[in-house]
Amino acid sequence: xxxxxxxxxxxxxxxxxxxxxxxxxxxxxxxxxxxxxxxxxxxxxxxxxxxxxxxxxxxxxxxxxxxxxxxxxxxxxxxxxxxxxxxxxxxxxxxxxxxxxxxxxxxxxxxxxxxxxxxxxxxxxxxxxxxxxxxxxxxxxxxxxxxxxxxxxxxxxxxxxxxxxxxxxxxxxxxxxx
Numbered sequence: 001x002x003x004x005x006x007x008x009x010x011x012x013x014x015x016x017x018x019x020x021x022x023x024x025x026x027x028x029x030x031x032x033x034x035x036x037x038x039x040x041x042x043x044x045x046x047x048x049x050x051x052x053x054x055x056x057x058x059x060x061x062x063x064x065x066x067x068x069x070x071x072x073x074x075x076x077x078x079x080x081x082x083x084x085x086x087x088x089x090x091x092x093x094x095x096x097x098x099x100x101x102x103x104x105x106x107x108x109x110x111x112x113x114x115x116x117x118x119x120x121x122x123x124x125x126x127x128x129x130x131x132x133x134x135x136x137x138x139x140x141x142x143x144x145x146x147x148x149x150x151x152x153x154x155x156x157x158x159x160x161x162x163x164x165x166x167x168x169x170x171x172x173x174x175x176x177x178x
Contacts (some may be wrong), residue, residue, distance in 0.1 A: 001120060003109045003178050004078050006139050009132040010122055011071040014141075017130060018064035025057040067127035067141070074107050104152045104177045106144055111175040112152070112161070118175065123149055 032050030104110055108123045120139040128143035142149045151163040151172065161172045 001109065001111070001135060001137065001139075004075070006109055006120075006122060006132070006134050007071055007075050007078065009134045010124075010130060010139065010141060011068065011075070013130055013132040014064050014067050014071065014127050017127070018061060018068065021057055021061050021064065025054060025061065028054045028057060063126040065126075067124050067130075070106070070124055070126065077107075102156065104155050104174070108152075108177050109139075110152055110177045113173040113175055114170060121148070121152070123152065 028050050032047050032054060035047040035050055104123060106123050106125050110121045110123065112119055112121065120134075120137050121142045122139055123144060124141050125143060127141050128146055128149075130141040131138050133139075142152075144150065144153055147165070148163060151161040152174070155161050155174055155177070157174050157177050159174045161174060163170045163172055
């Protein structure tokens with residue numbers, strides 16, 4: 001699967017999700033302002049609930065923004081135009097960390113086989129659960145903190161990653177990692 005196409009599709013999907021969250025945040029803030037206050041009603045729960053929901057939406061938007069920054073950086077790296085990146089984001093070689101692609105890490109596109117079925121995952125630090133279709137295949141964003149992400153981190157193609165789901169261990173065969 002073409003990683004550039006995956007990055008582009010996931011980036012578009014996350015930007016759409018971010019735009020929807022921002023619309024929801026504006027609606028929620030408007031509802032909180034319009035909700036009756038303690039002096040106008042026997043309770044102030046609607047306003048308080050809307051303020052809590054607004055805080056949750058802000059957190060979700062920040063998660064999307066993190067993923068967008070990471071995807072843009074990955075696109076630049078994949079294009080070979082790393083001189084446009086800040087020094088901290090440039091790939092490292094002989095004297096730094098191992099270059100991307102050797103082991104699964106954030107930014108890796110991974111295909112795994114489970115019970116005879118192949119699944120594609122993009123490991124990102126944010127926006128876990130986002131799905132985009134690329135070349136007729138669904139690609140699921142997973143985070144390093146998710147159980148699947150933890151199981152895959154540090155592994156290489158051809159490794160088997162054990163994953164505990166509902167008390168049952170499942171073996172995932174890593175087919176590729178880029």
